[in-house]
Amino acid sequence: MANIHDVAQAAGVSIATVSRMLAGENIRNRTAVENAISALGYRPNASARGLRSGRHHTIAVIVPDIANPYFATLVRGIEERVIARGYRIIVASSDEQFTAETEVLGGLMDAVDAVAIVPAEASERTNLMLAELGKPVVLIDRTVSDSPDFDLVHVDNAKGARMAAEHLLSLGHRKIAIISGRQESLPGQVRHTAFIEALAAAGVEIDPGNIKIGEFTRAFGQSAASELIDGGLDFTAVFVGNNTMAQGALLSFHEAGITIPERLSFICFDDFDLAELLPAPVTVISRPAIAEGHAAADLLLARIQALDAAEQPAFRHLILPVQLTVRQSCAAPAGP
Amino acid sequence: MANIHDVAQAAGVSIATVSRMLAGENIRNRTAVENAISALGYRPNASARGLRSGRHHTIAVIVPDIANPYFATLVRGIEERVIARGYRIIVASSDEQFTAETEVLGGLMDAVDAVAIVPAEASERTNLMLAELGKPVVLIDRTVSDSPDFDLVHVDNAKGARMAAEHLLSLGHRKIAIISGRQESLPGQVRHTAFIEALAAAGVEIDPGNIKIGEFTRAFGQSAASELIDGGLDFTAVFVGNNTMAQGALLSFHEAGITIPERLSFICFDDFDLAELLPAPVTVISRPAIAEGHAAADLLLARIQALDAAEQPAFRHLILPVQLTVRQSCAAPAGP
DNA sequence: CTGCAAACTGAAAACGTTTACAGTTGTTCA
DNA sequence: TGAACAACTGTAAACGTTTTCAGTTTGCAG
Missing domain, CATH: 3.40.50.2300 (Response regulator)
Structure with missing residues (x-):
C-alpha cells in the first residue's frame, strides 16, 4: 500500500503538497503528483484521514429491519445518493428497540459524519439521544417529537x-x-x-x-x-x-x-x-421509498457540507406526496 | 469525547495499561480502570485503532442490489452474526457490475477487515480482483471459478x-x-x-x-x-x-x-x-437467506480470527439445503 | 532474607494523514 | 531595481491508539 510519503517522494514534493492537491488546492506541478498517484495506485488511508480530520465520509443508516423491503429500498435510495458523493453507508437494524439504537450509534459516532435513522420511538429520550450525538441527523418516515431539531423526511x-x-x-x-x-x-x-x-x-x-x-x-x-x-x-x-x-x-x-x-x-x-x-x-x-432515501441523503449531505460554515441552515421537514393506486380490492358494498 | 489519556489519568495508570486491559490482558488494578472508563463514558476511537492496528471491526458487504428482498434478508443474516461479535457492516450495491464492485472495494479496503460478496461475474478478473484485496473473502450464492481460493456459501x-x-x-x-x-x-x-x-x-x-x-x-x-x-x-x-x-x-x-x-x-x-x-x-x-448470511458471517469471522495464527484454515465450501414447498401451482397436466 | 522467574508496567515510537506556521518563489508596480 | 504582495511550499505537530522494549513489581523457593 503506497502512502502519501511515497507519492510525495515520487513526485519530488512534500507530503503537505500532496495532501493539499488532494484537497483540491492549486499546486505548482500538479501533473507530477497526479502521475505519481496513479503510478503508485495511491489511495488516502481512511483511518488516518478520519483520525486527523474527523471527517469519515461515512453515514450511519439505522432502520428497524433491513430485511423489510420498504426499508431496504429506502437504504438503496440513500446509498445511491451518497455513493455519488464519495460517501459510504454503515447499515444497522434496530428491531424497533431504542436500546439497540443507542448501542449501535454509541459505537458508531467516532466513525461516521452523520446519521439517517428511522427511529423506533417518538420519545423524548430518542430526541435527547440523537441531539447528544452532536452530528447531523435526518429522521425518516417517523419523527421523535412535535418539532424536532433535525431534518425530517416523510410522506403525506x-x-x-x-x-x-x-x-x-x-x-x-x-x-x-x-x-x-x-x-x-x-x-x-x-x-x-x-x-x-x-x-x-x-x-x-x-x-x-x-x-x-x-x-x-x-x-x-x-x-x-x-x-x-x-x-x-x-x-x-x-x-x-x-x-x-x-x-x-x-x-x-x-x-x-x-x-x-x-x-x-x-x-x-x-x-x-x-x-x-x-x-x-x-x-x-x-x-416513494427511493425518493425518500434520496431526499434524506441530500439533506444530510447538505448539512455535512454546511458544517464549517458560519451558521447552520434551518431544519427542514420534507413531505413527499403519496399516491392512490386503484386496483380491484375495493367495490361498492353488497346490498343488504 | 474522553480519550485513553483521560482514562489513564483518572485511573492513575499509563495509557498502555488501559489499552492492554481493553485488549483483554490482566492488569493490576482492573477496577480502577473500569471505573474510570464508565465514569468518563470512554469509547476507543475506531479510526485511531484502525490506523494503528489495521483492524477495523468492519466488514464490507457487496450485493447486486440491497433493495432486492433476498439480498436484504441475506444482509440481515450477516448483520445479526457480525454485530454480536462487535463488528459493523458497510453495505454497497453493485448493480451486477464488475466495475462497480472494483470501484467500491478499492475505496473500502483501507477500512474493512473482510469482504462478503455476491459477485456479479464468475470471471477470472473477479477472481483476481478479490484475491488482490489480500483480505478474507466469502463468496455468497455464486462462485467466481471452479474452485476459488475463498470461502463459499451457497445452496444446493x-x-x-x-x-x-x-x-x-x-x-x-x-x-x-x-x-x-x-x-x-x-x-x-x-x-x-x-x-x-x-x-x-x-x-x-x-x-x-x-x-x-x-x-x-x-x-x-x-x-x-x-x-x-x-x-x-x-x-x-x-x-x-x-x-x-x-x-x-x-x-x-x-x-x-x-x-x-x-x-x-x-x-x-x-x-x-x-x-x-x-x-x-x-x-x-x-x-434459507438468513442462514446463508449467518454461515457467511461465521466463516468470515473465523477467518479474521485465524489471521494471526500460524497457518490458515482450508477454504470451505458450505452448501445449505433447499426445500420444496408444495402449494397449489402444480397439478397434473390437463388431458388432451 | 535473597534471588529469580513470572507478571505486570510505562515511555516512546509508530500508523498516515491534515493543518498551522513560517518560509520561499513569482509577479506586479512604482 | 526593489518593494509589496500573492501564491505556493515544507516542516513539524497533532489526531488516539497499539505495541515494542526495557524496566519494575510480585510471589515463591531456597
Whole structure:
C-alpha cells in the first residue's frame, strides 16, 4: 500500500503538497503528483484521514429491519445518493428497540459524519439521544417529537389516509374497520387519526369494536383480522395502516373464505410486490421509498457540507406526496 | 469525547495499561480502570485503532442490489452474526457490475477487515480482483471459478432443480418449459443444467423453443413468458430460475388469462412474500437467506480470527439445503 | 532474607494523514 | 531595481491508539 510519503517522494514534493492537491488546492506541478498517484495506485488511508480530520465520509443508516423491503429500498435510495458523493453507508437494524439504537450509534459516532435513522420511538429520550450525538441527523418516515431539531423526511400520511377514506366513502361504504400500527409512531398515529377524521367529516363513525391497534407487523395484522372476523365482520370495508399488517390481514381473510372485494373492500397503506397479482389486486396508498432515501441523503449531505460554515441552515421537514393506486380490492358494498 | 489519556489519568495508570486491559490482558488494578472508563463514558476511537492496528471491526458487504428482498434478508443474516461479535457492516450495491464492485472495494479496503460478496461475474478478473484485496473473502450464492481460493456459501441448487423436475414429472408432465437466469452465474447455470438433466434422466427433453435464458430480473421473466405465450404455449408446466423472474412471468401469464395450475403448472426457485396468497399459491424451491448470511458471517469471522495464527484454515465450501414447498401451482397436466 | 522467574508496567515510537506556521518563489508596480 | 504582495511550499505537530522494549513489581523457593 503506497502512502502519501511515497507519492510525495515520487513526485519530488512534500507530503503537505500532496495532501493539499488532494484537497483540491492549486499546486505548482500538479501533473507530477497526479502521475505519481496513479503510478503508485495511491489511495488516502481512511483511518488516518478520519483520525486527523474527523471527517469519515461515512453515514450511519439505522432502520428497524433491513430485511423489510420498504426499508431496504429506502437504504438503496440513500446509498445511491451518497455513493455519488464519495460517501459510504454503515447499515444497522434496530428491531424497533431504542436500546439497540443507542448501542449501535454509541459505537458508531467516532466513525461516521452523520446519521439517517428511522427511529423506533417518538420519545423524548430518542430526541435527547440523537441531539447528544452532536452530528447531523435526518429522521425518516417517523419523527421523535412535535418539532424536532433535525431534518425530517416523510410522506403525506394524512393525505394518504384521507384519500383512502374518501375512496371507500365514494364507493358507498359506511361501516368501516381499521387496523392501525403503533400510535406512538408518526405514521401510525397520523394515518389512524386522519382516516377517522375523514370519515367523521362525512358523518361516518367507526364502531369501537372495529378498531384494532397494534404493532406494524404481519403477525399483528393477522391476529387483528382474525379478531374482526370473530367479531362478526360487521363492516363492509377495511383500511390497514401498512403493508406488513396488510399481508397478515389478507392471510386471515383468505383463510376465512372472505372474498375481496365482494364481501369486503380492502385498502392499505404502502404498495408491495405482487399486490397486483393477488386474486383481487390490492388498492393501495403508495409512497416513494427511493425518493425518500434520496431526499434524506441530500439533506444530510447538505448539512455535512454546511458544517464549517458560519451558521447552520434551518431544519427542514420534507413531505413527499403519496399516491392512490386503484386496483380491484375495493367495490361498492353488497346490498343488504 | 474522553480519550485513553483521560482514562489513564483518572485511573492513575499509563495509557498502555488501559489499552492492554481493553485488549483483554490482566492488569493490576482492573477496577480502577473500569471505573474510570464508565465514569468518563470512554469509547476507543475506531479510526485511531484502525490506523494503528489495521483492524477495523468492519466488514464490507457487496450485493447486486440491497433493495432486492433476498439480498436484504441475506444482509440481515450477516448483520445479526457480525454485530454480536462487535463488528459493523458497510453495505454497497453493485448493480451486477464488475466495475462497480472494483470501484467500491478499492475505496473500502483501507477500512474493512473482510469482504462478503455476491459477485456479479464468475470471471477470472473477479477472481483476481478479490484475491488482490489480500483480505478474507466469502463468496455468497455464486462462485467466481471452479474452485476459488475463498470461502463459499451457497445452496444446493442442483438438488433444488432436481426436486422441481421430479415434482413436475411425478405429476405427469412431459412437455415442460424453463426460464433461466444468466448462465455465467453459478445458480443460473446449475439450476438450468440440473433441471434439464433431471428431465433427461426420465427421458424427457425440452423443446429448444421452450427454453428462455436471460437476466435474473422481473422484466426478463415477463418478456420470456410473453414469448412463450406467443410461441403457442406448447407445454404444460414451467420452471422459473428465481423469484424475480417468476414474478414477471406470473404477471404475463396472468394478463394472458392463462390459469394456474389448470392450464399451466408453475414452479420456481426462491420463495417470496405472498407466494401463498396468490390465486394459485406458488409451489417453490426455497432457500434459507438468513442462514446463508449467518454461515457467511461465521466463516468470515473465523477467518479474521485465524489471521494471526500460524497457518490458515482450508477454504470451505458450505452448501445449505433447499426445500420444496408444495402449494397449489402444480397439478397434473390437463388431458388432451 | 535473597534471588529469580513470572507478571505486570510505562515511555516512546509508530500508523498516515491534515493543518498551522513560517518560509520561499513569482509577479506586479512604482 | 526593489518593494509589496500573492501564491505556493515544507516542516513539524497533532489526531488516539497499539505495541515494542526495557524496566519494575510480585510471589515463591531456597
